[in-house]
Amino acid sequence: MSPTLDRLAAATDTFDPPLAALDLTTLRANAADLVRRADGTPVRIASKSVRCRAVLEIALGEGLTEANGFHGIMAYSLREAIWLVRSGARDVLMGYPTTDRAALAELAGDRSLRDRITLMIDSPTHLDVIRAAADAPGVRVCIDVDSSLRVGPIHIGVRRSPLRDPAEVAALAKKASAENFVVAGVMFYEAQIAGLPDTHRPVEWMKRASAKELSTRRGTVVNAVQEVVGELEIVNSGGTGSLEVSSADPTVTEVTAGSGLYTPTLFDRYRSFAPSPALFFALPAVRKPTPEIATLFGGGYIASGPVGKSRVPSPTWPRGLKVTRNEGAGEVQTPVTGRPAVDLAIGDRVWFRHAKAGELCERFNIVHLVDSDGTHSTVPTYRGEGLNFG
Missing domain, CATH: 3.20.20.10 (Alanine racemase)
Structure with a gap:
């Protein structure tokens, strides 16, 4: 796990996912x-x-x-x-x-x-x-x-x-x-x-x-x-x-x-700057339909724009997970496969990156802000302030 995710995971350990966290x-x-x-x-x-x-x-x-x-x-x-x-x-x-x-x-x-x-x-x-x-x-x-x-x-x-x-x-x-x-x-x-x-x-x-x-x-x-x-x-x-x-x-x-x-995933392949992801979201595993698949709660945070793989959120930790081809990232459940899925138990978390910047905030009322020393605060998104501007 990267230092960024280490901080986010430790600071939000007592909070129930789904959750969004910003380093x-x-x-x-x-x-x-x-x-x-x-x-x-x-x-x-x-x-x-x-x-x-x-x-x-x-x-x-x-x-x-x-x-x-x-x-x-x-x-x-x-x-x-x-x-x-x-x-x-x-x-x-x-x-x-x-x-x-x-x-x-x-x-x-x-x-x-x-x-x-x-x-x-x-x-x-x-x-x-x-x-x-x-x-x-x-x-x-x-x-x-x-x-x-x-x-x-x-x-x-x-x-x-x-x-x-x-x-x-x-x-x-x-x-x-x-x-x-x-x-x-x-x-x-x-x-x-x-x-x-x-x-x-x-x-x-x-x-x-x-x-x-x-x-x-x-x-x-x-x-x-x-x-x-x-x-x-x-x-x-x-x-x-x-x-x-x-x-x-x-x-x-x-x-x-x-x-x-x-820095969402759409900015991963630019040569003018190196991407440093700051905002992530975590989903809980709620099912094990097979030993090789873990089903997560929520996750269908598809970005706007032309329909395609680039608009789908990406599993980030544990490394090696991927969404299934037939279900993808679903509104209420997202199955993931890959070698690490075997070790995922019900209640474990999977961390994701989203594809398109602020659109993730339309899915969460609050964001957990985590500082360098691990201190934590919680702030509302536009949605959390009761505002929807379209």
Whole structure:
């Protein structure tokens, strides 16, 4: 067992699984590594990859402000952003557009919220939606720009913004400014660089080509927008897998990362950094249907994204276990096989890693935080605070 799992297992020995445990020593080291990789560019924390207010506070400093190279939060829901600001956050950038009319009206009615939250847009229709629900001058907006790589008719990357060319981004910025919105920034999320592991040479080639194309286009877009609205506060880019690439562009004022704090299995095959898992979960063995199989309680914590093996949680300890092909990780039971399964008795624990950062916190109300000396504390996840932002 690794030193991290040794600490987690010892500190949580008296608690009944299923449980989630986070090693603070590794978390702090991961946070420092994100800052190192950003090389002086402030790091905005993606809350969807954390989903635990206490962990956001550890990274950002008490009061959800900024500390040690981190600055601000990228939220995935406007209701979440409002809650975070009322919890002390001073700078929240929305990662996605919203059509939540009630939340927009709440934003419009509170000057503090309007000053601290920046909405994301990529269409004139978003302006109409915001204005209809939140008819107040000075609402801050950021424009999402398509950052995919296009090779002829081939689109490599995620489907986000319809805006790509400098002229069309500048046109939306001009319209927003004319309608009394504050155009605070632009965002470029290069998922095809940040979200793909370095599995083979074609991926490496694609990443280099994409980084080169985006660096040139990003500068042109920023210049075009600044010609119509003046200097931008925010030029956001990057993700855990692309911090070095994004921060190397002097146009970029901040990078975003979150998954690198927990380091789930989807980040195991990157060459730019060594993974250091910090967050694990444990399941109890509750059945022995055969001497070679142990059946665990729960475990069906499948990550979002394309269906496949990469989205399934991975048994980590005892080493050598694997989920069965016909059942996989199930909602209420997960059979495991492999040589160590023979020695598993009813009541024993199996430790797992999940595939995709903060999504694990949707399955647990609390996370056990374990420090370097083995001291333990328990904190609520978003779910544990009674909150579900989708």
